[in-house]
Amino acid sequence: MKIKNIFKNKSEMDTESTNKEVIENETENVVNEIETAEELSIEAKLEEDLANEKDKFLRLFAEFENFKKRTTKERIDLFRTANQEVLQAMLPVLDDFDRAMVQISKSEDEILLKGVELIYEKLKSTLVSKGLEQVDIKAGDVFDADFAEAITQIPAPSPDLKGKIVDVIEKGYKLGDKIIRFPKVVIGQ
Structure with a gap:
C-alpha cells in the first residue's frame, strides 16, 4: 500500500x-x-x-x-511712399508757382519770366523724378468721385456739361498709383 x-x-x-x-x-x-x-x-x-x-x-x-x-x-x-510727406508739403509751393507764372506772363519783363520759368521747370522736374505726377483732369471730363473732389455745383453753362467738370480749382497729384491730393473741381448740374 x-x-x-x-x-x-x-x-x-x-x-x-x-x-x-x-x-x-x-x-x-x-x-x-x-x-x-x-x-x-x-x-x-x-x-x-x-x-x-x-x-x-x-x-x-x-x-x-x-x-x-x-x-x-x-x-x-x-x-x-517715403517722400509722400515732403511732396505733399511742396504742393502749395507748386501751386504758388503756377499762380506766379500766370501773373508774370502778363508783365512785359521777359528776363524775369524766363528766370522764373527756369526755376519752375527745375522744381517740377525734381518733383517728377521723385515720383510725383499730376492727375490728368480738365474741364469737360466726366466727374468721377474716385479721382476728383467736387467743391460745388453750378448751373451748367451748356447742356453738354451737365454732370461734367466745368472748372478745375486746384490741381491733383499722385505718387505712384496713390493719389496724395485730389483735384478740386466745380461740376455742372
Whole structure:
C-alpha cells in the first residue's frame, strides 16, 4: 500500500508540477502581452507626439513665411511712399508757382519770366523724378468721385456739361498709383 501511495503521490506531484508549469507559462504569456501592449502604447504615443510637433513646426514655418512676405511688402510700400510727406508739403509751393507764372506772363519783363520759368521747370522736374505726377483732369471730363473732389455745383453753362467738370480749382497729384491730393473741381448740374 505504501508503494501505491507513493505512486499516487508521485502522479499527484507530476500533475501539480504540470499545473505549475502551465500557470507559469500562462503568466509569462500574459506578462509578455502586457509588455508588448505597453510598448505599442508608448510607440503610438510617441508617433502621436511626433505628428503634433511636426504640425506645430509646419504652422510656425508658414507663419514665419507670411511674416517675411508681409514685412517685405510693407518695406516696398514704405520706400515707394517715403517722400509722400515732403511732396505733399511742396504742393502749395507748386501751386504758388503756377499762380506766379500766370501773373508774370502778363508783365512785359521777359528776363524775369524766363528766370522764373527756369526755376519752375527745375522744381517740377525734381518733383517728377521723385515720383510725383499730376492727375490728368480738365474741364469737360466726366466727374468721377474716385479721382476728383467736387467743391460745388453750378448751373451748367451748356447742356453738354451737365454732370461734367466745368472748372478745375486746384490741381491733383499722385505718387505712384496713390493719389496724395485730389483735384478740386466745380461740376455742372
